[in-house]
Amino acid sequence: xxxxxxxxxxxxxxxxxxxxxxxxxxxPGRALAAWNKGAFEAKTVAxxxxxxxxxxxxxxxxxxxxxxxxxxxxxxVPIDITSNIAGTTAIxxxxxxxPFPYTGSFDFSQGAVPFVHLRAKVGExxxxxxxxxxxxxxxxxxxxxxxxxxxxxx
Amino acid sequence: MRRAIVLALxxxxxxxxxxxxxxxxxxxxxxxxxxxxxxxxxxxxxxKGEELWKKPRGPKNASLEKCDLGLGPGVVKGxxxxxxxxxxxVDRVMDAEARIVHCMIALQGYTYAELAKxxxxxxxxxxxxxxxxTYVAAQSAGLKLAAPQGHARERAAYAAGEELFFYRAGPYxxxxxxxxxxxxxxxxxxxxxxxxxPAQAIRAVQGWPGYRMTGGVMHTLQWRxxxxxxxxRFPEPGYGSEMVSALLTYLTVNAxxxxxxxxxxxx
Amino acid sequence: MADPMKIRANLQGDVADVxxxxxxxxxxxxxxxxxxxxxxLHFIQSISATLNGKPVFSxxxxxxxxxxxxxxxxxxxARAGDTxxxxxxxxxxxxxxxxxxxxxxx
Numbered sequence: 001x002x003x004x005x006x007x008x009x010x011x012x013x014x015x016x017x018x019x020x021x022x023x024x025x026x027x028p029g030r031a032l033a034a035w036n037k038g039a040f041e042a043k044t045v046a047x048x049x050x051x052x053x054x055x056x057x058x059x060x061x062x063x064x065x066x067x068x069x070x071x072x073x074x075x076x077v078p079i080d081i082t083s084n085i086a087g088t089t090a091i092x093x094x095x096x097x098x099p100f101p102y103t104g105s106f107d108f109s110q111g112a113v114p115f116v117h118l119r120a121k122v123g124e125x126x127x128x129x130x131x132x133x134x135x136x137x138x139x140x141x142x143x144x145x146x147x148x149x150x151x152x153x154x
Numbered sequence: 155m156r157r158a159i160v161l162a163l164x165x166x167x168x169x170x171x172x173x174x175x176x177x178x179x180x181x182x183x184x185x186x187x188x189x190x191x192x193x194x195x196x197x198x199x200x201x202k203g204e205e206l207w208k209k210p211r212g213p214k215n216a217s218l219e220k221c222d223l224g225l226g227p228g229v230v231k232g233x234x235x236x237x238x239x240x241x242x243x244v245d246r247v248m249d250a251e252a253r254i255v256h257c258m259i260a261l262q263g264y265t266y267a268e269l270a271k272x273x274x275x276x277x278x279x280x281x282x283x284x285x286x287x288t289y290v291a292a293q294s295a296g297l298k299l300a301a302p303q304g305h306a307r308e309r310a311a312y313a314a315g316e317e318l319f320f321y322r323a324g325p326y327x328x329x330x331x332x333x334x335x336x337x338x339x340x341x342x343x344x345x346x347x348x349x350x351x352p353a354q355a356i357r358a359v360q361g362w363p364g365y366r367m368t369g370g371v372m373h374t375l376q377w378r379x380x381x382x383x384x385x386x387r388f389p390e391p392g393y394g395s396e397m398v399s400a401l402l403t404y405l406t407v408n409a410x411x412x413x414x415x416x417x418x419x420x421x
Numbered sequence: 422m423a424d425p426m427k428i429r430a431n432l433q434g435d436v437a438d439v440x441x442x443x444x445x446x447x448x449x450x451x452x453x454x455x456x457x458x459x460x461x462l463h464f465i466q467s468i469s470a471t472l473n474g475k476p477v478f479s480x481x482x483x484x485x486x487x488x489x490x491x492x493x494x495x496x497x498x499a500r501a502g503d504t505x506x507x508x509x510x511x512x513x514x515x516x517x518x519x520x521x522x523x524x525x526x527x
Contacts, residue, residue: 035466040483072183072343073367073421076487078190095485104482106494112470112478113436117493119190121449121485148343193440195489197427277446277454370446370488 039102045094045129048102052092057131057138060085065130065143074147077122081106081115083132083139088114090133096142097126122147180345187419196288196365196417199280199372203289206282212262221257223250223290234294235414238403240305247311249402251287251376252394258283270393274380275371287374288363288417299359299414301406308403311396315404318397319349328386330401334358344421355408361418368421375402428521430496430505437499437523439470439478441507442491449484465490465509472496473503501525 039051049055066080083091089109094101098121106116114132122128127142207218207230223233224241238249244256258264273281303309322329331350333339339346347354363374379398383391391398424444430437443465450462464484470477477496496505506520 035481040481068182068186070179070182070343072187075370076190076367076419078186098485100483100485102483103485104480106480107478110476110478111472111497113495113497115493115495116480117440117491118482119487119491121487193429193442193491193493195442195444195491198424198442198444198489201427202424277452277460365489367487 036105040100042102043100045096045101048094048100049092049131052102052105054092054131054133054138057140060132060139060141063091063130063132063139063141065128065141067128067143067145069144070146070148071122074122074124076119077145077147078117078119079128080117081130083114083130083134085114085132085134085139088132088134091116092131092133093118093120094129094131095120095122095126096129097124098122101129177340177343177345179343183343190367190419194365194417194419195370196292196363196372196419199285199288199363199365200292200417201289202280203285203287203292206286207289212258212264214261214263216261216263218254218257218261218286220261221254223253223257230290230293232294232297234291235297236294236300236302238308238311238399238406239302240307240311245307246396247307247399247403248394249375249399250290251283251374252399254283254286254290255394258286266394273393274377275373277369277371280372284363284372284374284377288372291363291414291416294414295416296413299356299406299410299412301403301410303407311400311403312407314397315400315402318401319404324387326387328388330382330386332386349405349408352408352410352412355405356412358405359402359409360412360415361420362416364416364418364420366420372417373420423515423517426507426509426517426519428505428507428519430499430503430521430523432499432501432523432525433495435498435500437472437496437503437505438493439496439505439507440491440493442489443509443517444489445509445511447484447486447488447490462512465511468492468507468509470494470496470505470507472499472505474506499523 036051039048042048042051062084064082067077071077081091090105090107092105093103095103103120108114122145125146127144129140129142132139210217220227223230224236224239225233234250238247240247248256255269258269259266269283275281275284303312319330333346334349337348347357349355349358362378363372366373376393376398379401380391427442429440445465446463447465448460448463452460454460462484465482467481469479478494501523503523504520505523506518508516508518510516
């Protein structure tokens with residue numbers, strides 16, 4: 001699975017797939033197309049990315065992910081994502097070790113700043129991976145979040 | 155003089171280090187709990203509680219707006235920070251939730267039996283007193299705790315609460331003090347504050363009522379006491395009982411003078 | 422009808438810092454209730470926001486988003502007095518829209 005993921009990231013981006021992802025963002029009214037069942041039901045990051053038409057994502061330090069190193073409770077993990085890549089139109093979030101890693105996409109193409117704060121269920125210690133779409137290309141970064149069995153009380 | 159100052163300054167970092175021998179994990183948790191508390195789902199329950207306070211309900215079709223929380227009928231602001239307290243109309247000390255339950259009975263016509271039947275939140279339901287307690291508590295956010303000790307019964311409640319705190323019972327011979335009566339105890343990643351000390355006693359009451367991340371439910375101090383008893387393998391305490399009010403008197407008075415931060419987010 | 426959202430929108434320059442609390446169980450379909458029965462999948466799937474009626478932000482999310490979701494996002498070109506409206510739709514087709522006025526300062 002690791003190997004497949006690395007291969008996906010190494011592939012040159014395909015105009016066709018990119019057009020599909022890009023076109024999905026251009027529908028009037030709601031920028032995102034219909035809820036992507038294939039991506040949301042994918043059991044791996046690679047399959048999820050494929051279903052979203054993401055390929056050739058290059059590692060970028062300009063995607064800033066702020067999340068706890070150790071989560072107090074995996075049921076509510078606060079994650080702040082900022083993309084400083086010029087022209088970011090959308091970001092997608094994958095919680096790699098969750099049963100269904102693809103957690104959501106956030107669209108900024110209609111006048112929102114490329115920033116989102118979200119709170120997610122994280123089942124076990126895992127990288128939280130973000131992909132940003134900008135200027136017809138994909139960029140990615142990840143942050144490790146550890147989840148432990150906490151304690152007893154308040 | 156200068157030497158004295160230099161020595162004092164030199165000593166300070168050592169004092170700092172000792173005070174912050176605190177767990178880095180706990181510090182990390184506190185940092186992100188602050189992020190979570192900035193936008194707290196507890197506010198949804200606070201909004202619901204305000205609605206329940208103002209809406210005519212129950213067999214008597216009355217609102218709670220005449221409920222006296224200790225500062226006069228209908229005065230909600232600052233009331234939570236000044237509880238538990240003695241109420242002459244019932245001749246006993248009551249904590250906030252016990253008092254809300256009393257008002258729901260006296261003003262709206264509900265019965266204790268129906269309110270005590272299933273008084274704690276679960277995934278499907280948040281009982282009305284919990285939402286109302288969240289609303290009431292929010293109106294004391296940031297205020298200094300000032301649970302009164304002017305009345306003899308209030309002092310008696312403190313003494314009873316203290317005795318309860320140290321009372322060992324149950325199959326494990328636990329008392330509250332087993333976990334919360336000594337410094338530097340911990341259960342896995344959770345530090346256990348020492349509630350006998352004022353600076354740490356604040357952690358007993360601040361943040362409650364709290365939105366508990368485990369289960370995504372709203373809980374109050376009545377729940378917290380009940381759950382502690384469960385963890386100690388004690389028999390279940392009476393919901394809104396004098397015993398629970400006494401224990402809460404002990405904890406709150408120990409924390410008096412410090413700002414109440416709440417409603418909060420809890421693990 | 423689901424419980425209302427709580428929305429706060431505060432201006433930082435010409436950007437509205439929007440914070441929304443949603444009331445929703447976000448059931449993953451994995452949880453068992455007290456009786457041992459599996460609680461079915463029930464979660465918000467999509468969110469959209471408008472500024473004075475014009476779409477500005479949207480999101481598709483999964484059941485892995487926490488119960489009683491909280492989101493923050495930032496909308497460009499906002500002014501005090503503008504209206505932010507947020508809509509969510511869940512997998513049962515239930516939907517809820519709430520709105521708030523953008524306030525100056527924070």
